[in-house]
Amino acid sequence: MYLQHFGMRSLPFSLTPNTEFFFGLPPHVEALQVLQVALQTGEGFIKVTGEVGTGKTLLCRKLLNELSAEFVCAWLPDPYLTPAELRAAVAQELGVSLESVRDQQHLSGLIQQRLLELCAQHKKIVLLLDEAQALPDDTLEALRLFTNLETEQRKLVQVVLFGQPELDQRLSQSNFRQLRQRITFSYQLRPLHDTEVGAYIRHRLAVCGYQGAPIFNDAAVKLLAKASRGIPRLINVLAHKALLLSYGAGMASVTLSQLRAAVADTEDATPVATHRWLWTGSLLLVLLVAAGVLKGVAW
Incomplete structure (x- = not known):
């Protein structure tokens, strides 16, 4: 060529998100700083929105590369999942074997057990979802229920949502008010x-x-x-x-x-x-x- x-x-x-090309321009640096500070708090949902092509996936990969060893991350790049598929995907990311799973209740119990094991090892568990605007309604609700898992000291899971502006429109609906109240930090990526x-x-x-x-x-x-x-x-x-x-x-x-x-x-x-x-x-x-x-x- x-x-x-x-x-x-x-x-x-190239159109492929490559962290080698990450450049410290204000919108991306600010978003990364918000994410890093928010993850240190260990509470609730974190939301990053931006128009198509503004660098959300690159930012997600940069965050994954920079998180310290105290974090255990489950990254779901394809969010168009049913609640059952979401649980299975999270379980696999956390190293839970699916071979002996009897039903969804059993799988949820195995995930909670694994989360408690990681918590006992002083690990922070982060679930990152790219293209979150594509999450079905019942899967968003299942995601909210994940954040109900907690010890007396802290939540067992933090959730980071990367999505297009349509995500904000969906979360503004009254049926998502419980999830919306759990968003502790948010950032909107702007164009350059x-x-x-x-x-x-x-x-x-x-x-x-x-x-x-x-x-x-x-x-x-x-x-x-x-x-x-x-x-x-x-x-x-x-x-x-x-x-x-x-x-x-x-x-x-x-x-x-x-x-x-x-x-x-x-x-x-x-x-x-x-x-x-x-x-x-x-x-x-x-x-x-x-x-x-x-x-x-x-x-």
Whole structure:
């Protein structure tokens, strides 16, 4: 692709959440600090919400990597579970054998026994759920009941919910008022500001080994920030396409016309003024580059 052309070791704008690329921008640092402080209290639910693509999964993985050995974490990346499936998933994450389970009541007893064992070892148990807005109603209630498990000193489980803004809408319903009252800490991830977008791009390029002159000038960063609305996932998509176009044209930096073409080829990007002929031809160029036709380069 364009790695050798720009002198990079790896793709700088991959969509896969990779903690190697974590950058200490204010919204993510603040969210991480809230989570770390909240988990030290050992009480209730913790909620982090943000628009699609703002970095919730990356934040979740960063938290998992940074928690000390006193924490035992159960991470459920796919929350679309029935209450029975939720209990089974939590049991497996905590190392509970499911082979001899007779029924749901028995499984709940085994989970509680395991939690008490971990508590006796002075461990703090944390249940993290990504994409929590997809949790069915009865599973949310089952999750609340998990937090009823406690000793005389503290709760046995803390729950961290990562979700889209729809999670807030669901929890505002009256049937979830008991769960809502147990949310002790919450944080809402915001999109990046224009200056943060530039720092974000430079950081990811540096992590991948790029050392040359700026590939995205100030005007390109400004356009990229506007088209992406400061959402990291969209920044990655647009920047990657723009680099493909720059490479295909044999250039050392991204032009505004190439970036406009990338925007026109990305459905969720905020449209910018361009010419139909420009982005159609550029899209064909992207496809040719991706197929390894240009310059005889294979992926």
